[in-house]
Amino acid sequence: MIGLLKIAFKLLVNDKGKFAALLIGITFAVFLMVQMTSIFAGILQKASAVVTNIGAKIWIMDPSVTTVANSVPMPDYVQDAVRSIPGVKYAVPLYSGGATLKLQSGVYQSVTVLGLDDTSLLGRPELLEGNIEDIYAENGFIVVKDSEIEKLENPVVGTVFELNDHRGVIVGIAKVTNNGLFGIPSLYTTYNRAIQYIPSARFTSSYILVEPKVESDIATIKQEVANMGYLAITDEEFCNKISNFYKYKTGIGTNILFMTIISFVVGLSISGQTFYTFILENLDKFGALKAIGAKSQELVIMIVFQAAFTALTGYGLGVGLCTLMIFLAKMRLPNYASIVTYTDLGMAFLMVIIIAIFSSYIGVRKVLKIEPFDVFRG
Amino acid sequence: MANTAIIARQLVKWFGEGESRTNAVQEVSFEIRYGESFFLVGPSGSGKTTLLSMMSGILRPNSGSVLIDNTDIWSLNNDELADFRLNRIGFVFQDYHLFPRLTTVENVAIPLILKRCDWDEAIEEALKFLDIVGLKGRAFLPPVKLSGGEQQRVAIARAMVSQPDILIFDEPTASLDGDSGKKIMAFVKSDILNEKRCVLVVTHDDRIFEFADCIMKMEDGKVTAIEKGLAK
Numbered sequence: 001m002i003g004l005l006k007i008a009f010k011l012l013v014n015d016k017g018k019f020a021a022l023l024i025g026i027t028f029a030v031f032l033m034v035q036m037t038s039i040f041a042g043i044l045q046k047a048s049a050v051v052t053n054i055g056a057k058i059w060i061m062d063p064s065v066t067t068v069a070n071s072v073p074m075p076d077y078v079q080d081a082v083r084s085i086p087g088v089k090y091a092v093p094l095y096s097g098g099a100t101l102k103l104q105s106g107v108y109q110s111v112t113v114l115g116l117d118d119t120s121l122l123g124r125p126e127l128l129e130g131n132i133e134d135i136y137a138e139n140g141f142i143v144v145k146d147s148e149i150e151k152l153e154n155p156v157v158g159t160v161f162e163l164n165d166h167r168g169v170i171v172g173i174a175k176v177t178n179n180g181l182f183g184i185p186s187l188y189t190t191y192n193r194a195i196q197y198i199p200s201a202r203f204t205s206s207y208i209l210v211e212p213k214v215e216s217d218i219a220t221i222k223q224e225v226a227n228m229g230y231l232a233i234t235d236e237e238f239c240n241k242i243s244n245f246y247k248y249k250t251g252i253g254t255n256i257l258f259m260t261i262i263s264f265v266v267g268l269s270i271s272g273q274t275f276y277t278f279i280l281e282n283l284d285k286f287g288a289l290k291a292i293g294a295k296s297q298e299l300v301i302m303i304v305f306q307a308a309f310t311a312l313t314g315y316g317l318g319v320g321l322c323t324l325m326i327f328l329a330k331m332r333l334p335n336y337a338s339i340v341t342y343t344d345l346g347m348a349f350l351m352v353i354i355i356a357i358f359s360s361y362i363g364v365r366k367v368l369k370i371e372p373f374d375v376f377r378g
Numbered sequence: 379m380a381n382t383a384i385i386a387r388q389l390v391k392w393f394g395e396g397e398s399r400t401n402a403v404q405e406v407s408f409e410i411r412y413g414e415s416f417f418l419v420g421p422s423g424s425g426k427t428t429l430l431s432m433m434s435g436i437l438r439p440n441s442g443s444v445l446i447d448n449t450d451i452w453s454l455n456n457d458e459l460a461d462f463r464l465n466r467i468g469f470v471f472q473d474y475h476l477f478p479r480l481t482t483v484e485n486v487a488i489p490l491i492l493k494r495c496d497w498d499e500a501i502e503e504a505l506k507f508l509d510i511v512g513l514k515g516r517a518f519l520p521p522v523k524l525s526g527g528e529q530q531r532v533a534i535a536r537a538m539v540s541q542p543d544i545l546i547f548d549e550p551t552a553s554l555d556g557d558s559g560k561k562i563m564a565f566v567k568s569d570i571l572n573e574k575r576c577v578l579v580v581t582h583d584d585r586i587f588e589f590a591d592c593i594m595k596m597e598d599g600k601v602t603a604i605e606k607g608l609a610k
């Protein structure tokens with residue numbers, strides 16, 4: 001059998017023009033498919049950055065919230081009520097809102113401000129410079145060192161700015177797991193300072209962060225919060241909620257889906273057509289093989305091997321090319337929203353398998369139909 | 379007297395049905411013996427190729443039988459027929475049907491590879507047969523780099539490599555000039571044919587009739603004459 005596969009391999013790769021066309025077709029299709037889905041995955045990951053960075057187990061919010069950025073403030077009594085639910089270990093407020101800074105150069109810059117619970121500082125980031133207690137110092141803010149920090153003119157500990165006519169001082173530089181989606185720098189401060197410095201509506205708690213005593217309490221907490229007219233979801237569910245918003249409530253998901261389908265169709269067409277031509281050109285040879293004594297199933301194995309080899313090589317090249325492109329892009333644009341996930345790879349692999357099955361099907365159909373007698377008849 | 383290699387009995391083959399039915403071969407019977415070069419001749423459309431295909435287990439007759447070593451090959455199923463062709467018959471096609479993307483030696487090794495021989499052993503064996511046909515020096519070239527006569531010899535080496543006892547040549551000189559055709563047939567006669575092997579040649583090239591032990595003439599699907607004991 002190895003000998004047969006070796007022949008199939010040589011027939012395929014020695015036809016350099018067609019093999020190259022097949023590889024280019026599949027590589028290009030895989031590249032586009034993985035690229036599209038990676039960008040989408042990157043967007044979704046960044047859209048949920050605050051949730052993953054804060055790291056709370058349960059988030060309580062107004063049911064109409066769709067993403068972290070469009071929080072609907074809740075009255076303070078919600079927090080008290082939540083603390084009274086059996087199974088809640090602790091519950092703290094989180095402020096999340098936008099503000100405009102006036103930098104030392106006089107330039108104005110939008111920022112996202114996260115106000116952490118004054119007592120626990122739940123959700124505090126890991127500091128690269130400074131001391132977390134300094135967040136309690138007068139006008140203390142911690143800046144996140146990510147790709148957006150240069151928009152704040154690369155502040156250091158001690159850098160001063162203005163926020164709604166309030167003085168602000170950078171007391172620490174932090175790092176976070178994920179950067180935000182919209183290219184806006186992030187600042188951390190205490191909850192009370194945030195609601196004091198930033199104009200707020202009547203209610204001020206964007207979210208209430210809850211830690212359950214045990215995992216099994218989560219269901220009870222959800223139910224009790226729902227009885228109050230609010231929504232309690234786990235961090236994972238919140239990320240999914242945000243993903244679903246971008247997937248189904250914006251045009252992004254649809255566009256990505258279309259591009260992925262188009263990439264798939266392009267790959268299918270190019271490889272299907274080229275493979276069919278390859279089979280047609282060798283049809284008389286396959287007929288001769290049949291006449292010599294090759295069984296139909298042996299020819300099927302050869303063709304399936306050729307299609308599978310091409311598809312898998314194209315898949316590898318496509319994924320490699322995509323990864324390289326993302327790597328290069330991230331070198332230039334650190335905030336480039338793209339991440340290759342196992343789901344993306346799995347989807348692209350599935351599509352490549354479909355391409356291989358389709359290509360081999362049309363080849364096998366043709367080869368099985370050829371009669372050795374046709375070889376004699378010419 | 380040599381043993382009978384092939385017995386064809388009352389072979390009938392038609393194509394199409396009703397008014398479009400064409401009787402390609404009509405009740406043809408004959409025998410071929412080992413050590414014999416048997417020529418099947420006749421004009422185009424006389425049924426030579428159809429008959430050859432039935433003799434070699436490629437085209438199922440409508441009626442009649444083909445006995446090889448007392449086995450009716452048309453009683454075999456498709457896989458058994460494929461094995462039969464692989465083990466007992468060597469084909470030299472009119473257009474050679476060599477794979478241009480394989481080297482000459484790889485082309486020759488194909489029947490052995492189909493017989494599940496180890497790759498290296500198959501190549502080694504194929505080289506021996508290329509040596510027999512005088513093309514060992516061209517073993518690693520692609521067939522397209524060879525002349526028509528050389529390609530014909532590669533096809534012969536491929537047909538011989540699995541040591542079949544029946545060799546079938548379909549219009550072996552059709553793509554060759556007169557001299558090359560004669561050289562090939564002389565080579566077949568002197569170096570390929572032996573007492574354990576018979577050669578069945580389909581041709582309408584009368585320049586090579588001199589290499590035949592027996593000539594069977596066909597016209598309109600019927601045998602019109604059989605001439606035996608011709609070879610010099």
